[in-house]
Amino acid sequence: MDITKILEYQKLDSELFKLEKALRDNPNKKTASEMSNNAKVAQQRSVGLEKKAGELLAEVDTIKKQFQIQTDKMAQVMAKNVDAMSKEEVELMLSLKDKLFQNLNILDKNLTKLAENVNAVLADFNKTIKTYNLAKEKFTQSKAAYDKDVEAVEPKKVEFEKGLLKLEKGIDADLMEKYKKRRGDNLFPVLVPLKGGRSCGGCHMELPAAEVAKLRANGILSCEHCRRIIYYSED
Numbered sequence: 001m002d003i004t005k006i007l008e009y010q011k012l013d014s015e016l017f018k019l020e021k022a023l024r025d026n027p028n029k030k031t032a033s034e035m036s037n038n039a040k041v042a043q044q045r046s047v048g049l050e051k052k053a054g055e056l057l058a059e060v061d062t063i064k065k066q067f068q069i070q071t072d073k074m075a076q077v078m079a080k081n082v083d084a085m086s087k088e089e090v091e092l093m094l095s096l097k098d099k100l101f102q103n104l105n106i107l108d109k110n111l112t113k114l115a116e117n118v119n120a121v122l123a124d125f126n127k128t129i130k131t132y133n134l135a136k137e138k139f140t141q142s143k144a145a146y147d148k149d150v151e152a153v154e155p156k157k158v159e160f161e162k163g164l165l166k167l168e169k170g171i172d173a174d175l176m177e178k179y180k181k182r183r184g185d186n187l188f189p190v191l192v193p194l195k196g197g198r199s200c201g202g203c204h205m206e207l208p209a210a211e212v213a214k215l216r217a218n219g220i221l222s223c224e225h226c227r228r229i230i231y232y233s234e235d
């Protein structure tokens with residue numbers, strides 16, 4: 001089998017492969033992907049914090065209501081006429097007053113603690129929103145830079161593809177199909193020479209003698225290990 005044409009094809013294709021690889025490894029693309037992810041994480045966090053803030057504010061409401069109830073009770077106790085009470089009744093009233101006072105103190109402490117929590121959640125929320133905005137901004141920048149990089153290599157890409165299409169016409173259809181299948185899986189180079197008369201030029205695995213004989217007879221052989229197409233070479 002004459003493989004001169006497909007080797008020529010592969011040579012030009014290697015230029016296209018390099019170009020595609022450079023785009024895959026493009027730093028702007030990587031940054032855009034990272035920033036997109038950061039923005040997503042920050043957004044999820046902000047939703048969680050919003051929910052938390054809502055729960056804390058509901059707790060504040062509950063405590064304020066309890067505080068009002070205790071204050072009203074205290075007012076009732078204070079309004080009573082002590083002169084008309086027996087000694088036992090006065091003592092009972094004083095103990096009730098102490099208890100109400102304690103309750104109010106506890107509620108006040110809880111409220112202070114809650115307020116601190118609310119403030120912490122709000123500060124975290126603001127910080128998260130800043131992170132989100134920054135990530136979004138960096139994403140937009142790096143995405144634009146990447147798009148520009150893609151655009152810059154587009155004419156070269158089109159030129160390579162046109163050249164390949166022209167070369168394809170002189171190549172055996174079956175061989176071309178095999179080539180394209182491997183190339184589609186990012187296996188490159190697809191065609192490799194036989195090395196030292198017995199090894200795959202791609203993965204360096206040694207071939208059984210029978211396989212080498214088959215390769216000599218057919219001119220090409222598919223490597224069982226790396227799937228590359230080995231062609232006969234005296235090297």
Ligand SMILES: [Zn+2]
Nearest residue numbers: 200203223226
């Ligand atoms: Zn191999």
